[in-house]
Amino acid sequence: MTALTPSAALSSCPMPLAHRTEITVGHGGGGKLTQDLIDRIFRPAFANASLDAQHDGAVLTAGGAKLAFTTDSHVVSPLFFPGSDIGKIAVNGTVNDLCMCGARPLWLSAGFILEEGFPIATLERVVLSMRDAAKAAGVAIVTGDTKVVERGKGDGLYVTTAGVGVIEHGLTIAPTSIRVSDVVIVSGDIGRHGMAIMATRANLSFESDIESDCAPLVAPVQALLAAGLDIHCMRDLTRGGLATALVELAESSNLSIGIEETAVPVTELVRGACEILGLEPMYVANEGRFVCFVPEAQSRRALAMIAETAPGGPPAIIGRVRPGPAGQVTLRSVIGAERILDRMSGEQLPRIC
Amino acid sequence: MKYVDEYRDAALVHQIAAAIARMTTRPWTIMEICGGQTHAIVKFGLDELLPKKITLVHGPGCPVCVTPSEIIDHAIELALRPNVVLCSFGDMLRVPGTGIDLLTAKARGGDVRIVYSPLDAVTVAKENPTKEIVFFAVGFETTAPANAMSVQRAQREGVRNFSILTSHVLVPPAMRALLSAPDNLVQGFLAAGHVCTIMGLGEYGPIAKEHRAPIIVTGFEPVDILEGLFRCVKQLEEGRAEVENAYARAVKFEGNIHARKIVEQVFTIADRNWRGLGVIPRSGLEVRPELANFDARKRFRLSNAAARPDEICISGEIMRGVKKPHQCPAFGRACKPEHPLGAPMVSGEGACAAYYRYRSRVVAESVAV
Numbered sequence A: 001m002t003a004l005t006p007s008a009a010l011s012s013c014p015m016p017l018a019h020r021t022e023i024t025v026g027h028g029g030g031g032k033l034t035q036d037l038i039d040r041i042f043r044p045a046f047a048n049a050s051l052d053a054q055h056d057g058a059v060l061t062a063g064g065a066k067l068a069f070t071t072d073s074h075v076v077s078p079l080f081f082p083g084s085d086i087g088k089i090a091v092n093g094t095v096n097d098l099c100m101c102g103a104r105p106l107w108l109s110a111g112f113i114l115e116e117g118f119p120i121a122t123l124e125r126v127v128l129s130m131r132d133a134a135k136a137a138g139v140a141i142v143t144g145d146t147k148v149v150e151r152g153k154g155d156g157l158y159v160t161t162a163g164v165g166v167i168e169h170g171l172t173i174a175p176t177s178i179r180v181s182d183v184v185i186v187s188g189d190i191g192r193h194g195m196a197i198m199a200t201r202a203n204l205s206f207e208s209d210i211e212s213d214c215a216p217l218v219a220p221v222q223a224l225l226a227a228g229l230d231i232h233c234m235r236d237l238t239r240g241g242l243a244t245a246l247v248e249l250a251e252s253s254n255l256s257i258g259i260e261e262t263a264v265p266v267t268e269l270v271r272g273a274c275e276i277l278g279l280e281p282m283y284v285a286n287e288g289r290f291v292c293f294v295p296e297a298q299s300r301r302a303l304a305m306i307a308e309t310a311p312g313g314p315p316a317i318i319g320r321v322r323p324g325p326a327g328q329v330t331l332r333s334v335i336g337a338e339r340i341l342d343r344m345s346g347e348q349l350p351r352i353c
Numbered sequence B: 001m002k003y004v005d006e007y008r009d010a011a012l013v014h015q016i017a018a019a020i021a022r023m024t025t026r027p028w029t030i031m032e033i034c035g036g037q038t039h040a041i042v043k044f045g046l047d048e049l050l051p052k053k054i055t056l057v058h059g060p061g062c063p064v065c066v067t068p069s070e071i072i073d074h075a076i077e078l079a080l081r082p083n084v085v086l087c088s089f090g091d092m093l094r095v096p097g098t099g100i101d102l103l104t105a106k107a108r109g110g111d112v113r114i115v116y117s118p119l120d121a122v123t124v125a126k127e128n129p130t131k132e133i134v135f136f137a138v139g140f141e142t143t144a145p146a147n148a149m150s151v152q153r154a155q156r157e158g159v160r161n162f163s164i165l166t167s168h169v170l171v172p173p174a175m176r177a178l179l180s181a182p183d184n185l186v187q188g189f190l191a192a193g194h195v196c197t198i199m200g201l202g203e204y205g206p207i208a209k210e211h212r213a214p215i216i217v218t219g220f221e222p223v224d225i226l227e228g229l230f231r232c233v234k235q236l237e238e239g240r241a242e243v244e245n246a247y248a249r250a251v252k253f254e255g256n257i258h259a260r261k262i263v264e265q266v267f268t269i270a271d272r273n274w275r276g277l278g279v280i281p282r283s284g285l286e287v288r289p290e291l292a293n294f295d296a297r298k299r300f301r302l303s304n305a306a307a308r309p310d311e312i313c314i315s316g317e318i319m320r321g322v323k324k325p326h327q328c329p330a331f332g333r334a335c336k337p338e339h340p341l342g343a344p345m346v347s348g349e350g351a352c353a354a355y356y357r358y359r360s361r362v363v364a365e366s367v368a369v
Helices: A032-046 A085-100 A120-137 A192-200 A218-226 A241-253 A270-279 A294-310 B008-022 B035-044 B071-079 B092-094 B102-107 B116-128 B144-156 B171-180 B195-201 B204-211 B222-238 B257-266 B289-294 B315-319 B351-358 B360-366
Strands: A060-061 A065-074 A104-115 A141-149 A157-166 A183-186 A234-235 A256-258 A290-294 A314-321 A327-333 A338-341 B028-035 B054-061 B086-088 B111-114 B132-139 B162-169 B187-193 B214-218 B244-245 B265-276 B277-288
Touching: A065 A085, A085 A104, A085 A120, A085 A157, A085 A218, A085 A290, A085 B360, A104 A120, A104 A218, A104 B071, A120 A141, A120 A157, A192 A270, A218 A294, A234 A241, A241 A290, A241 A327, A241 A338, A256 A270, A290 A294, A290 B132, A294 A314, A338 B035, A338 B195, A338 B244, A338 B351, B008 B222, B028 B171, B028 B195, B028 B222, B035 B054, B035 B187, B035 B222, B035 B351, B054 B171, B054 B315, B071 B086, B071 B102, B071 B132, B071 B162, B086 B092, B086 B102, B086 B116, B092 B111, B092 B351, B102 B111, B116 B144, B116 B162, B132 B144, B144 B162, B144 B257, B144 B289, B162 B265, B162 B289, B171 B187, B171 B204, B171 B277, B187 B195, B187 B222, B195 B214, B195 B257, B204 B214, B204 B244, B214 B222, B257 B265, B277 B289, B315 B351
Parallel strands: A104 A141, A256 A327, B028 B054, B028 B187, B086 B111, B086 B132, B132 B162, B187 B214, B214 B244
Antiparallel strands: A060 A065, A065 A157, A104 A157, A183 A290, A183 A314, A234 A290, A256 A314, A327 A338, B162 B277, B265 B277
16 A cells, blocks of 8 residues: 555645544444455465455365365354344354355354343344254354353354355456456345345434345355356455445456446345435345356356345346456446446445435 | 336436437537436436537535644544544545544544434434534435434434534525536536425526526436436427426426425524535525524534635535536545545535546546556
8 A cells, every 4th residue: 555644745734533542333344344354454364375365264284185264253243133133143144255266165163252131032043043054054163162251242143154165166256257258146045134134223214124134055056066167256245335346356366346236136126225324225234145257158147046046036147257457347337328336444434415 | 126117217218318419409508407417427427418519517515624634623623522422424524624634533542423314313412412412414406305314303302412513405406506616617517316206396587597407307217317418408409498307206386395394493694614515605504593402503503614715625516517526636646535525526416426436437537647
């Protein structure tokens, strides 16, 4: 980064906020601030080839086996919301990260940080939900840990999962495998999870029937692999939404991605809720959707296969990979003008009017 | 989506754009007042459909952008007091005051909560009777009625721990100030449809007449905006300067009489400092003296901080149309949405954020220079 610091560039500027000295909620939002933390703090400290690949999980070889390994922490509030809960998300989040490496998920660990006074019945509800989610995804939770913090020092319950999966094919499913003219498929309608959470936040007087899309992506990924399709890259859509995932992939592949706004599937409910709150579906979180990059010749087959096996509304071909400008995602709007999509900055903040 | 999609009809948009192009014989500079309109113009790329002779200037109609830093400092000061809960609309949290922003105040232990409605802040007050709840009442005529209602509800229900920190601004005085500025370039206005929904059209006739500038009340969808531009260019070409309502599905001449009454019952007109534009006489609202208990400034004896001259941020020049966002030396370099140096980079409605988000090409070129 060669960006000038404000003190150097603008000596008269009294607002030195360019580099924050404290963690703000935005640092956990999955957008630019999160990326900034990773690039400035974590990656330099832990530097190694697996980490530098910047994939959803690390791809490792040990004893002749090719494995995928990943971890994910969950701090969602409220703990239960329409369509899902913290336990189901904790399992599917890690399962899906393994899937995106092209792995078949096998084993998970589960760490629980509990706040003093937290009802055991609620914990049991979460744990049973994890059991069901693990069963649905075909994984076993094989090890775990429990810690308790004093009342007031936690938000009831935090769950961290880690997972291991096995890679049983010779493909390199990674941003570096993306090629010009690859077709971009999104596996279903976007934005449900984020809007379901938004609608249940205690301080928002806003009701809707939107349910989280939280689901495992094992079936569609295994189907694509079993069919022998030449999958170039996959990425699950989580915080930061479709836009942030695409920008990350455009940047790490050094290519450009062109998207048709009218092709991106969004349900009427989600669109309506986003309009009311001044949010953009492209930036809203998902927990059971992914984008898949395949060669044009295989795109119809891949689409049909995803339609048959993936959770959510019908998948869609939303765009194509172009040679440049490198790292750029462009969106053709409903009226035909092109604009640039950027990743989310900090967390989504509702607008005033 | 009904009532939205028909106003995003691509064929109709291109048809109106072509009609504007056929009609335009001279260069015209038109300001859209409202940040919501700026956002739509840049998001849908509407300006790219217009003939080169037409220049759009992005006006001061973003409440986040024009809230002066001294009032944000007051909000931060209150948020950091141990017994205060500061409730705010979401996008005010990232706007820097003279030091930190409200997000940082929150990280330092301040109780800052995002609400969608000021009435929710009254509920927070009822649920926390031992704490002082302050709602950061920012906005134009559009948010004034709901903010006023929060005071009335608190009064009616005997909620004594609730007050509002106001930074309310009014559109017509700002339009007059812009038109009176010696470097003014603006020849016609798209007035903010939602402001007119509340206040009606009465105030605009004299402005159009005195300054010989057509004023078209305009909505926020692509078809609305192009329709507003079409009518504005038509008047300019024909040498007329009248007030027209191109947003009749939402705006009546007299506005919303009930909402206006509530605003008058709670607020009184006052001079107000606009970030980037300076003090504009009789351009703001403050809580009436008889409701002083609900006025956070009086309740917490906040110093009446003098208006500070603006910092490096050139938002004033941008809002007057003298410069475009990417002509600012900080744009895209030291000033980005994740560390804004000025408010127009914060809100989705701010001209700089809109340019940064949707015009990365412009960003790349200006940063490369």
